Amino acid sequence: MVRAVDGVDLHIDRGETLGVVGESGCGKTVTARSVLKLIDMPPGRFEAGQILWRGRDLIPLDQAEMNRIRAREIAIVFQEPMTPLNPVYPVGDQIAEVIALHQGLGRKQALEGAAEMLRLVNIPNPQRRVHDYPHQFSGGMRQRVMIAMALSCRPKLLIADEPTTALDVTIQAQILELMQEMKERFGMAIMLITHAMGVVAETCQRVTVMYAGKVVEEAPVEALFGDPRHPYTQGLIRSIPRIDRSQARQARLESIPGTVPSLLNPPAGCRFAARCRHASDICTRAMPPLKEVAPGHRVACVL
Amino acid sequence: MNAEDKLLSVRDLRKHFAIKGGILSRTIDKVHAVDGVSFDVGKGETLGLVGESGCGKSTTGRCILRLIEPSSGEVWFQGADVTRMDGEALRALRRDMQIIFQDPYASLNPRLKVGAIIGEALTIHKLAPTQRALEERVVQLLERVGLQPDHMHRFPHEFSGGQRQRIGIARALAVDPKLIVCDEPVSALDVSIQAQVVNLLEDLQEEFGLTYLFIAHDLSVVEHISTRVAVMYLGRVVEIAPSRELYDNPLHPYTEALLSAVPIPDPTVKRQRIMLQGDVPNPIRPPPGCHFHTRCPIARPDCAQRTPELRESGPGHWVSCHYRG
Numbered sequence: 001m002v003r004a005v006d007g008v009d010l011h012i013d014r015g016e017t018l019g020v021v022g023e024s025g026c027g028k029t030v031t032a033r034s035v036l037k038l039i040d041m042p043p044g045r046f047e048a049g050q051i052l053w054r055g056r057d058l059i060p061l062d063q064a065e066m067n068r069i070r071a072r073e074i075a076i077v078f079q080e081p082m083t084p085l086n087p088v089y090p091v092g093d094q095i096a097e098v099i100a101l102h103q104g105l106g107r108k109q110a111l112e113g114a115a116e117m118l119r120l121v122n123i124p125n126p127q128r129r130v131h132d133y134p135h136q137f138s139g140g141m142r143q144r145v146m147i148a149m150a151l152s153c154r155p156k157l158l159i160a161d162e163p164t165t166a167l168d169v170t171i172q173a174q175i176l177e178l179m180q181e182m183k184e185r186f187g188m189a190i191m192l193i194t195h196a197m198g199v200v201a202e203t204c205q206r207v208t209v210m211y212a213g214k215v216v217e218e219a220p221v222e223a224l225f226g227d228p229r230h231p232y233t234q235g236l237i238r239s240i241p242r243i244d245r246s247q248a249r250q251a252r253l254e255s256i257p258g259t260v261p262s263l264l265n266p267p268a269g270c271r272f273a274a275r276c277r278h279a280s281d282i283c284t285r286a287m288p289p290l291k292e293v294a295p296g297h298r299v300a301c302v303l
Numbered sequence: 304m305n306a307e308d309k310l311l312s313v314r315d316l317r318k319h320f321a322i323k324g325g326i327l328s329r330t331i332d333k334v335h336a337v338d339g340v341s342f343d344v345g346k347g348e349t350l351g352l353v354g355e356s357g358c359g360k361s362t363t364g365r366c367i368l369r370l371i372e373p374s375s376g377e378v379w380f381q382g383a384d385v386t387r388m389d390g391e392a393l394r395a396l397r398r399d400m401q402i403i404f405q406d407p408y409a410s411l412n413p414r415l416k417v418g419a420i421i422g423e424a425l426t427i428h429k430l431a432p433t434q435r436a437l438e439e440r441v442v443q444l445l446e447r448v449g450l451q452p453d454h455m456h457r458f459p460h461e462f463s464g465g466q467r468q469r470i471g472i473a474r475a476l477a478v479d480p481k482l483i484v485c486d487e488p489v490s491a492l493d494v495s496i497q498a499q500v501v502n503l504l505e506d507l508q509e510e511f512g513l514t515y516l517f518i519a520h521d522l523s524v525v526e527h528i529s530t531r532v533a534v535m536y537l538g539r540v541v542e543i544a545p546s547r548e549l550y551d552n553p554l555h556p557y558t559e560a561l562l563s564a565v566p567i568p569d570p571t572v573k574r575q576r577i578m579l580q581g582d583v584p585n586p587i588r589p590p591p592g593c594h595f596h597t598r599c600p601i602a603r604p605d606c607a608q609r610t611p612e613l614r615e616s617g618p619g620h621w622v623s624c625h626y627r628g
Contacts, residue, residue, distance in 0.1 A: 198566030241527035255498035
């Protein structure tokens with residue numbers, strides 16, 4: 001059994017952008033999908049815990065109740081914008097389907113709503129583009145379509161799972177700007193799942209850092225980058241080459257030795273201990289709990 | 304650059320891919336993947352080749368190695384034109400030029416053990432007289448890239464992404480090449496592992512005097528590792544400059560926009576971002592004149608008519624724009 005996510009606590013406030021960062025296999029995507037119960041069960045299952053959405057636990061809800069939450073309250077966009085779109089229907093129909101289903105509108109009105117959403121996400125000629133198929137859009141445009149679909153029912157929370165990872169850097173900048181605009185317009189909160197520290201620094205108010213299925217640090221964005229406390233967060237920030245610091249050029253990159261432990265058989269104690277240069281005996285005995293080191297800044301490290 | 308310092312010279316390289324259609328599968332159009340690219344790579348330096356998806360950077364790298372046949376142009380390597388080589392000469396060339404691929408999962412044969420993967424080229428080029436010599440060399444290579452000798456008996460799937468990339472590097476090193484084309488070697492790796500591999504590449508360069516053509520879309524990594532950087536857009540080089548100069552003083556409006564779009568991992572840094580409108584145009588029918596004029600914030604009417612040439616605007620700083628530099 002793989003415990004992909006193991007005792008993760010996080011919260012998102014109304015209207016804020018929370019970044020959830022970590023490397024492959026740290027559990028960030030599973031956490032995001034669990035919120036909407038998009039994990040296949042079986043083989044997946046919730047062993048314990050709660051997902052409180054505006055005070056109500058989502059875990060006991062049945063399929064029909066969950067469907068009412070999805071799209072209207074919480075929506076999601078994925079990394080790969082082609083896969084979630086049905087290739088044999090025009091994108092307008094697919095957005096209209098969401099609108100019709102959740103807002104009880106007729107087909108014609110829903111299609112108008114779809115065109116309006118495409119206009120909102122800055123797709124040129126929306127009236128004509130609603131009739132186009134997904135393959136007729138570029139990667140960046142498809143991600144705009146996905147965002148249009150996700151926002152069509154005015155959700156209060158948008159979960160964005162690596163929304164720009166598959167995109168080029170100039171297109172990434174466009175999509176991040178669009179998400180910021182939409183957030184301000186609709187007053188929604190965003191949970192941004194990413195591995196890119198630069199994207200986090202530019203878009204998030206708070207950040208949760210995950211490692212091997214656990215939260216290791218949580219802080220307001222300025223504190224996380226200005227005063228990272230967990231050795232993993234420190235390593236992560238230092239290992240990125242930066243184009244804005246000329247004095248750092250030509251120096252060796254700092255790297256974190258070793259690799260992420262297997263979640264099939266995770267080590268006892270702190271999961272980062274084997275790669276941590278500050279690790280001592282007590283680190284391998286028990287996983288340190290998250291403790292508050294400054295207001296809103298919590299770290300799971302004995303140091 | 305003096306002639307004797309050059310290891311590789313690419314001149315007006317072009318690669319057009321035919322698009323076939325209709326019941327007779329006739330060529331109905333062409334994709335201009337590489338559309339007249341020229342640059343030099345000096346001995347022992349790293350030339351970074353950057354650009355967004357579809358700009359032709361990987362195709363350029365593969366044409367240099369003749370993994371893809373170029374449509375026209377010249378590739379001079381150690382005094383000979385690679386594009387006219389065949390048979391034995393081409394085989395010998397492959398000893399001097401190697402490649403590391405982006406995807407360490409797809410570029411290693413899953414049915415071969417690591418020892419066989421690394422040793423294959425030694426056998427082909429008859430570099431190991433005995434089985435024992437072969438094994439010794441494989442062990443030496445494994446250790447040099449930070450792996451264990453007993454790893455030679457394992458299969459690629461038993462390794463993590465970073466370790467597989469190390470295997471790919473060991474395979475490239477096996478034949479003592481002079482030039483290694485690194486095609487997005489760290490793009491598929493996690494950041495903490497990326498730094499390990501970048502450091503390894505730098506160490507190896509110093510130790511063996513290697514020359515790299517480093518192809519990547521991540522501008523921060525390219526800036527870190529490169530001596531000079533060439534920026535490509537829609538099959539053409541729009542700017543070449545020493546690394547620091549390019550990042551401090553970008554001249555081409557595309558380079559400027561590209562650099563400004565890179566997110567900085569520091570929330571206290573606020574920058575003016577140049578937002579490019581729209582997407583990269585279709586390379587089947589690239590815009591006439593300057594390929595960038597459809598998205599260029601400073602374009603003037605004649606940019607759609609006249610194709611700018613690369614010209615030297617400062618020492619070693621080449622730019623192809625009518626109105627900059």
